[in-house]
Amino acid sequence: MAGAKPLGEFDLIDRYFRVPALASTAVRADVTLGIGDDAAVVTLPPGQQLVAALDTLVEGRHFLAGTSAQSLGHRALAVNLSDLAAMGATPLWYLLALTLPRVDEAFLLGFSQGLHQLAGLHDIVLIGGDTTAGPLSVSVQVLGKVSPGQALLRSGARIGDLLYVTGTPGDAAAGLQLERGLAADLACSAAQQLELRQRFLFPAPRIALGRALVGIASACIDVSDGLAGDALKLATASGCGVQLHIDKLPLSASLLAFKGPLVARELALAGGDDYELCFAIPPARQAALEDSLINVKCAASCIGSLVGDPGLQLLERGKPVQLQHSGFDHFATAG
């Protein structure tokens, strides 16, 4: 863009964000006022509660410098949609706060494509936000709906409930290592490496399953900081402890090929960035769960159960084992 006239904030919003939003707005009667005024005005369906999540991605912390702009647009929205999925909520609208060091049209094109593509998939509309100059970071706010009293909390699990996780946790963490160039001499194929990378770059929030779990799951959390840590958060919020059977972890073939079964297990337990759902159900609801999983075409595996003893216990073939594991604590690991 050398020599080009600097693109002002308002042109920038128009070019990359306003048009698709208005195109969607035209078919969405619930958006009274989208981008372009001081605030957005929308109509929540009568009798529904509002669900709101706000998450930020910061360069160097949640994504690498030079990361794919399309992935960044996708992930900024996906991590928030995942929060709504974990509540059993239906996303409706979102707002975007984008901080950029400079106007870079190639970046904006990729970023907005990643964002709009995922938004289109879930039929949600960009209704407002803010662009500003500064170190690269993205905050997205997603707003959605849930029927009163139906939101899936972290705190509803009871002793004896079964613990499930969707998909194949650990893949995204392996993908991040590949993105960082930290993995050499791998046994896994180029196709497998691409698959792992994609799992990090383009996570798929489990919106459909989250909604299907309403009335079935007793508690739910999205796996962003590592399965073991997030499962423990769910258990603790529910006043329980949790036993995880590490021989029941659903490990993908790509992850097993990546650096062997021990690393696969470690990444599945503590890797983070999965954006899968971890949820508890009373044993009597297993059949209802199986039906739901088939309906929404989502795989989930029973990996443990809620117990009376507080804390996290890892079991292998039914016997306690010790493994190093940790959650992803943004500040504890930042120093």
Add this chain to the structure above:
Amino acid sequence: MAGAKPLGEFDLIDRYFRVPALASTAVRADVTLGIGDDAAVVTLPPGQQLVAALDTLVEGRHFLAGTSAQSLGHRALAVNLSDLAAMGATPLWYLLALTLPRVDEAFLLGFSQGLHQLAGLHDIVLIGGDTTAGPLSVSVQVLGKVSPGQALLRSGARIGDLLYVTGTPGDAAAGLQLERGLAADLACSAAQQLELRQRFLFPAPRIALGRALVGIASACIDVSDGLAGDALKLATASGCGVQLHIDKLPLSASLLAFKGPLVARELALAGGDDYELCFAIPPARQAALEDSLINVKCAASCIGSLVGDPGLQLLERGKPVQLQHSGFDHFATAG
């Protein structure tokens, strides 16, 4: 804090943000689920529309390195409340995305005090958000309500409508110059300098007036980027132009003393960071406006009118004049 155990994200949220939120939550039946789960769940009063604004403050761009933490907490919320004020909306809840280079408890204490104090003044509740490590920036999302069809838009003004501004614009811009140490040998007193500084550091969003303007104002915008530029945005959105009488600008005694009347005028027109309201009313509603201003104890001045010729025209004693002025375009000025 040398030698202290690093404070994890969750402790940090607990210590500075969760407790006051829960304390408020206890007396707010509309918050079903506040901080601590994947997303917040709230209940909008029946028949009300939802209003949402999201604004980011970035260090070096919207505030100076080393700025008062209390001011930053206040301003991050105030700029968003000001957006809701400009819609005639009533704020209810907010979310906070705070990015910090490191855990700094003195900063967090001041920041959370600034935030909670302003939130308390407007009876709004912190319901969620995100803290992360990275270059200092703050995104706040405010959610509020408005009766259907009652939101004040930028686009409702008509030719012949009168244009008003609240308060004394320009003070904040002078205050920012003082904060930056850019102003020496001033005629204004220490008390006046403090007053100007406070106007920058602790702007008062015009929530009560915004609500009172519903049914009176034909259009409204909040003055964040400079009065002249924001008045022009309102006029343009309404398909009009605007005439501003620069001899009718409400200039504070402190601003006039700061660097004399010419600079005062320039700062009032183009300074920014005022967070006053600029609004249009049909001339027939002047009496109703005067009543409202008395009711909410807010001063506003008639500074011009909406006209057919597009663009902005500045008048002095009824005659056109040329002044340098500009809006605050985040990227055009960033290079």
